[in-house]
Amino acid sequence: MSAHDTPIPMVARRSGPLKGEAQIPGDKSISHRALILGALSVGETHVTGLLEGQDVLDTASAMRAFGATVTQLGQGEWRVQGVGVGGFAEPAQVIDCGNSGTGVRLIMGAMATTPISATFTGDASLNKRPMARITDPLALFGARAVGRQGGRLPMTLVGAAEPVPVRYTLPMPSAQVKSAVLLAGLNAPGETVVIEPEATRDHTERMLRGFGAEVTVEETDEGRVITLKGQPELLGQRVAVPRDPSSAAFPVCAALLVPGSEITVPGVSRNPTRDGLYVTLLEMGADIVFENPRIEGGEPVADLRVRSSPGLQGVETPPERAASMIDEFPVLSVVAALAGGTTVMRGVKELRVKESDRIDAMARGLEACGVRIEEDADTLIVHGMASVPGGATVESRLDHRIAMAFLVLGLVSERPVTVDDGGPIATSFPLFEPLMAGLGAAISRANG
Numbered sequence: 085m086s087a088h089d090t091p092i093p094m095v096a097r098r099s100g101p102l103k104g105e106a107q108i109p110g111d112k113s114i115s116h117r118a119l120i121l122g123a124l125s126v127g128e129t130h131v132t133g134l135l136e137g138q139d140v141l142d143t144a145s146a147m148r149a150f151g152a153t154v155t156q157l158g159q160g161e162w163r164v165q166g167v168g169v170g171g172f173a174e175p176a177q178v179i180d181c182g183n184s185g186t187g188v189r190l191i192m193g194a195m196a197t198t199p200i201s202a203t204f205t206g207d208a209s210l211n212k213r214p215m216a217r218i219t220d221p222l223a224l225f226g227a228r229a230v231g232r233q234g235g236r237l238p239m240t241l242v243g244a245a246e247p248v249p250v251r252y253t254l255p256m257p258s259a260q261v262k263s264a265v266l267l268a269g270l271n272a273p274g275e276t277v278v279i280e281p282e283a284t285r286d287h288t289e290r291m292l293r294g295f296g297a298e299v300t301v302e303e304t305d306e307g308r309v310i311t312l313k314g315q316p317e318l319l320g321q322r323v324a325v326p327r328d329p330s331s332a333a334f335p336v337c338a339a340l341l342v343p344g345s346e347i348t349v350p351g352v353s354r355n356p357t358r359d360g361l362y363v364t365l366l367e368m369g370a371d372i373v374f375e376n377p378r379i380e381g382g383e384p385v386a387d388l389r390v391r392s393s394p395g396l397q398g399v400e401t402p403p404e405r406a407a408s409m410i411d412e413f414p415v416l417s418v419v420a421a422l423a424g425g426t427t428v429m430r431g432v433k434e435l436r437v438k439e440s441d442r443i444d445a446m447a448r449g450l451e452a453c454g455v456r457i458e459e460d461a462d463t464l465i466v467h468g469m470a471s472v473p474g475g476a477t478v479e480s481r482l483d484h485r486i487a488m489a490f491l492v493l494g495l496v497s498e499r500p501v502t503v504d505d506g507g508p509i510a511t512s513f514p515l516f517e518p519l520m521a522g523l524g525a526a527i528s529r530a531n532g
């Protein structure tokens with residue numbers, strides 16, 4: 085579903101020191117997976133800390149349409165009564181995944197080996213994103229996609245009546261593709277194998293094991309070889325969702341940039357497959373301390389203490405790090421604009437097929453704010469400056485991360501930065517505005 089109908093312009097102004105504690109919402113990737121695996125399990129799954137952003141709410145509605153019972157018990161506390169592997173019913177209505185690539189791609193995988201059909205659609209952003217990367221491997225199981233030319237939504241997926249297991253090497257580093265293949269493999273006999281030449285976020289493998297599937301991971305010369313034994317009985321679990329490092333990135337980067345700031349950010353996931361931004365910020369000279377490291381809900385977490393860091397220096401991020409920080413490049417570009425020297429982000433072409441073309445969105449927005457950038461198909465280069473003029477209205481292009489990144493820039497630019505539509509922020513970080521205001525950030529509705 086579309087999270088909002090009319091644009092919500094927002095503005096950020098130069099702010100005094102950010103202080104206090106930032107309670108980040110639950111991880112989006114893990115929240116989607118908790119609902120989907122809960123729906124594919126026998127018995128009851130109890131989730132705490134679920135992200136109640138629109139992307140995840142759309143996945144909850146989809147799981148209901150496939151026959152699971154999904155109930156909100158309290159804030160972030162949800163119950164899923166599953167239908168078991170292979171138990172999805174054919175939905176009576178079109179499945180609208182809104183703005184969410186993760187939602188639609190994982191759900192297509194989850195239904196592809198069940199003999200039912202479902203029609204999927206999304207908002208104007210999602211309906212432009214490539215789906216052949218999913219329907220190609222799902223066809224190997226015996227599923228069939230029918231829809232628009234060019235592999236875009238809306239499309240109908242006809243699940244395989246007699247699925248066969250698959251061995252598939254990922255042609256691009258994508259946890260969504262990996263996860264779709266593994267979820268499809270659940271209802272195929274025999275072993276489904278996914279080979280990923282570059283490691284991507286591993287929440288699906290971790291959580292499948294937690295729900296009782298047999299999953300092995302081998303590091304080989306070809307990359308990570310993930311083997312799933314098909315047709316397990318998944319059993320409902322208790323899932324405690326850790327806080328989202330991709331959402332935490334916004335207040336963390338804001339605190340690094342705004343002079344005199346000191347914030348704490350408790351309980352953020354430090355899964356190594358998600359840690360690239362934090363590695364990069366430390367290399368740039370950021371003052372971030374990871375306190376009280378521990379395991380929560382099967383994921384490594386820590387409490388972050390972040391202090392403003394005036395001497396940040398530009399760095400080069402290598403292509404092999406890109407997957408572990410893929411959603412953080414927009415906000416890293418903002419940090420880079422205020423760092424000494426040049427920051428070169430390599431191996432980032434996947435950014436071109438996110439909610440927007442994020443290389444183009446950042447490049448045009450930063451230029452409008454007075455920052456010098458260079459780009460090619462797979463690289464973004466930002467030339468840092470002591471002070472960014474700002475004073476522009478930037479297009480958020482139905483992309484939550486673009487909107488939040490430019491609002492962070494506005495906190496430290498000479499003149500305010502406006503984003504034409506902050507509505508998409510609700511897809512991943514519904515309480516971004518009050519959370520940032522609570523820290524002392526001057527972010528508000530532009531017409532309010």
Ligand SMILES: O=C(O)C1=C[C@@H](OP(=O)(O)O)[C@@H](O)[C@H](O)C1
Pocket residue numbers: 112113114185186257258259260261263285410411434
């Ligand atoms: O699997 C996931 O939960 C995600 C994988 C990434 O997408 P790709 O698989 O397209 O890289 C990431 O950008 C997205 O926000 C969440």
Ligand SMILES: C=C(OP(=O)(O)O)C(=O)O
Pocket residue numbers: 112183184185186187411438439485512
């Ligand atoms: C790319 C993202 O999400 P999705 O692919 O699920 O739309 C994101 O949250 O930055």
